[in-house]
Amino acid sequence: MLLFYNGTIHTMDGTASPPDIVVVNDHGVIDHVGSLVGMPTYSNIRRIDLGGKTLIPGFNDAHVHIWKLGLLLTIQIDARSAAAPDIPAIIAAYRARAAKLPPGTWMTGRGYNEALLPERRHVSRADLDEASADHPIALTRTCGHMLVANSLALRMAGITAETPDPPGGVIVRDEHGEPTGLLQETAMGLITNVLPPISDEVMGYAIREAMYHQLRLGITSATDPLLTPDHVRVYRQLDEDGDLPVRVNGLPIRRPDGVEKITYPLPEKYVSQTLRIDGVKFFADGGLSGATAAVSVPYKETGTHGVLRFETDEMLDLMWEAHGAGFKIATHAIGDVALDQVIGVYEELHRRKPGLRHRIEHLGLPSADHLRRLAAIGAYAVPQSIFLHALGANFRRYVPDALMPRLYPIRDMIDAGLTIALSSDAPVIPDDNPLMGMKAALDRCDAAGMPLNETQAITPYEALYAYTMGGALVSGDARTRGSITPGKWGDLVVLSGDPLALPPSALPDITVEQTYVGGRLVYER
Numbered sequence: 001m002l003l004f005y006n007g008t009i010h011t012m013d014g015t016a017s018p019p020d021i022v023v024v025n026d027h028g029v030i031d032h033v034g035s036l037v038g039m040p041t042y043s044n045i046r047r048i049d050l051g052g053k054t055l056i057p058g059f060n061d062a063h064v065h066i067w068k069l070g071l072l073l074t075i076q077i078d079a080r081s082a083a084a085p086d087i088p089a090i091i092a093a094y095r096a097r098a099a100k101l102p103p104g105t106w107m108t109g110r111g112y113n114e115a116l117l118p119e120r121r122h123v124s125r126a127d128l129d130e131a132s133a134d135h136p137i138a139l140t141r142t143c144g145h146m147l148v149a150n151s152l153a154l155r156m157a158g159i160t161a162e163t164p165d166p167p168g169g170v171i172v173r174d175e176h177g178e179p180t181g182l183l184q185e186t187a188m189g190l191i192t193n194v195l196p197p198i199s200d201e202v203m204g205y206a207i208r209e210a211m212y213h214q215l216r217l218g219i220t221s222a223t224d225p226l227l228t229p230d231h232v233r234v235y236r237q238l239d240e241d242g243d244l245p246v247r248v249n250g251l252p253i254r255r256p257d258g259v260e261k262i263t264y265p266l267p268e269k270y271v272s273q274t275l276r277i278d279g280v281k282f283f284a285d286g287g288l289s290g291a292t293a294a295v296s297v298p299y300k301e302t303g304t305h306g307v308l309r310f311e312t313d314e315m316l317d318l319m320w321e322a323h324g325a326g327f328k329i330a331t332h333a334i335g336d337v338a339l340d341q342v343i344g345v346y347e348e349l350h351r352r353k354p355g356l357r358h359r360i361e362h363l364g365l366p367s368a369d370h371l372r373r374l375a376a377i378g379a380y381a382v383p384q385s386i387f388l389h390a391l392g393a394n395f396r397r398y399v400p401d402a403l404m405p406r407l408y409p410i411r412d413m414i415d416a417g418l419t420i421a422l423s424s425d426a427p428v429i430p431d432d433n434p435l436m437g438m439k440a441a442l443d444r445c446d447a448a449g450m451p452l453n454e455t456q457a458i459t460p461y462e463a464l465y466a467y468t469m470g471g472a473l474v475s476g477d478a479r480t481r482g483s484i485t486p487g488k489w490g491d492l493v494v495l496s497g498d499p500l501a502l503p504p505s506a507l508p509d510i511t512v513e514q515t516y517v518g519g520r521l522v523y524e525r
Contacts, residue, residue, distance in 0.1 A: 001026055001042050002490070002519055007050025008498050009033075012057055012468050013483035022055060024490035028518030033484055053513060054498045056464065057483050058220025058491035059434040060471025062421035063361055063382050066214075066224040066248065067231055068110070068144070069427045070206030071198075073213060077109030079139060080430045081116045087127055090139070094131030103134035106153075106195055110140040110427060115289070115394040122172075123148045125181025138191050143287035143428055147188040148181045157190045159183075166190065168309035169257070170292075185286050185307045189257030203234045204243075211246040215523040217433050218493035218512040221471060221481055223249040223382075223423070225281050225330060225361060228256065232267055232277060239275040245522055247274045247491070249475035251281040251330050254318055255309075263318065266325055273489075273518075276475060279328035279359075282319065283309050285338035287428075288364045289387070289394035293335035295365065297400040306335050316345050323349045328356060328476065330382070334364035336403065343373050350377040359474055362425075363413065365399075365406045371416035380474040381413050381420045385441035385463070390429035392446020404453070410441060411456040421470035422463065435499060435507045438463040442504040460500045490519035 004022045011019065011033060023032035023042065032039055072078060077093050084090045090112060097107050114122045128137045128150035136153035140146070149157070161177045169187030172180045183191060198206075214222065227235070227250045238244050252267045270277040286292025286307045291299040294306040310318075322329055329349075333342040339360070346358055359380045366374075374381065388395075388408060395407060413420050422441060426432035441463040444454050458466075472482025481489050494514040499507055515523040 001045040002048055003042075003045050004048045004050055004055055004492070007052055007494075008054040009484065010054065010056045010464065010500060011484040012465055013485045022484055022492070024492070024516070024519040026519075028490050028520065030484060030486050030488050030490050033486055050494060054495040055484070056493050056495060056499075057468040057481070058493050058515065058517070059218045059467050060221040060421070060475075060482065061214065061219050061423050061426075061432065061434065062223050062471035062474055063225050063384065063423035064222050064426045064432060065144070065226055065428075066210045066222060067203060067207050068226075069213070069432070070208070070210035072110050072427050073209050074206045075202065077107065077139075078111055079109045080111035080142065081113065082430065084112070086117055087119050087123055090123060091127055091131045094128065094137055098132040098135045101135060104136075106136050106138070107132070108138045108140070108195070111142050111430070112139060113142045113289070113394065115397050122146075122180075122182050125150050125154060125179070128181065138195065140188075141290060143290045145185055145188075145287040145292050146290055147183045147191055149183065149191050150181065153191055154179055154181065157194045159190055163190075168307055170307065184290075184292055186257045186309060192257060197230070200230075200234050200237065203231070204238055207234065207238065208243065208245070211244070214246050214432075215515045215517075216512060218495070218515050219246060219434065220491040220493070220515065220517050221247040221249075221475070221477070223251060223471070223475055225251040227252045227281075229264060229267070235275055235277075236270060239272055244274040245517060247477075247481065247517070249276045249279070249477070251279050252277065253281045253283075254322070255282070266322060266327060269327075276477065278476070279330055280322045282315065282329065282331045284315070284331055284333040284342045285309060285335050288334050288399065289391040291398040293364060294337040295335040295400065295403060296337050297402045299398045300400055301398060305337070308338060308341065310341075312341055312345065315341065316348060319345055319349060320352070323353060323356060326356070328358060330359040330361050332361045334362045336365045336367065336370075336406070339363070339366055339370050343370055346377055346379060347373065364408055365403050366409065366413075367406065368412065368416075371412055371418065375417040379418070381418045382423055382474060383408050383410055383413065383420060384423055384425050384429075384437070385410060385444070386424055386429050386431070386437040388444050388452050389436065389440040389447055390431065392448070392450070392452055395452065396446075407453055409453065409456045410458050414458060414462060419470060419473050420466050421474040422466040423471070433508065434467045435510050438467060438499060439504045439507040441466070442507075464499055490516055492516040
């Protein structure tokens, strides 16, 4: 039995006045929120003196690729700018790894961003060939929507100048028609389908390492939005073993990359205290930071319009199968053309069988009409304010000027009546600290301190709500988490400072002092 007192307590449940104490019972459930006066009599209670610090519900990262983050933290080469600031550094990292591995061993990595590289260009197969001609190499761009392969990897995948672009994907070619090594969207699957499988043991280890990283950031719940049947199997085994320190909402995908017309079956529904599988995930288009999201106005620099991954009729058929079976749907849709398509399909699902509330992941360039239509069918929005900080340079480089005023308009989303859940999309961005995400939602500044559509800023309370209760609402877990309310899990975080009282610039300096999951201390600074 724990009693938290002597600090600032933000319940995020709409209570007008903050409580003096919070009690978590021996079952890990919040038992009392209020004052010492009128508190029930408890035995064997342990008092936690907050010492003036701030107690909040555990953060909920509503869109984070846990297993991908885990692989980057454990077995992959880190090509993010902090670890590899230029292309020679990326080559050197792969070359060093190759020196330790037998020829023919695959080497994978992630994280480069051409907008931040001094070369201002994508990595090519020729660059990776410098690292090794004897090891197949795959390097995923930070967004996860592009991949660069070396010559050996391309040969192993059978990719030549004659290989056609797969539906919804692009094999980038040079002026002679030869593949440069850069593969976009579904074309990435041509490589990922020949990668050796990752064992359940290695994948489980990666997931746990990512979760320990999240606990240090105060993240106690998360949605992992890209699961294959293999990932689902690993998650369920971890859950059965009692080895999920973070509560997870998993979203299995229906259509894998690079295999035309292969569709995964609907998963078996599964809901426990730490794992939920009752939704599915679709990708409608690409990424905005790499100019592959589907837009109506051509991108600056590339002159392209991005990629749509589905024909509308096919999308409707697959989504209706899931909707009719009672699965919640989450769809990656960023560009205005993709949003037109997905919202139209959602409206048809709602017309045929109302009741389910589906999600739009990212919602990067919506119009006022898009937001109105989404609100009318009760759809949820899962945007990433942290993109403004991490990817602002990309947006300024690629997004057409005519669409920039629509860029992640979170203020308009809330004002339109949408429930929003903020998230990181890590490892797409290098810093998944929710407090950094809150800062970006408040000041909307890029890494250089330049604002992007600052009129779309939201309030500190709205940002904290979107990182706690918002995530619980969109995953279907509002009855058990998201606020400090009696009857909910004692998933709590002690912060060194008050994020609702400090200026945005000070939020990243707030530290997580303690993290509790179900009343159990799982991290202490």
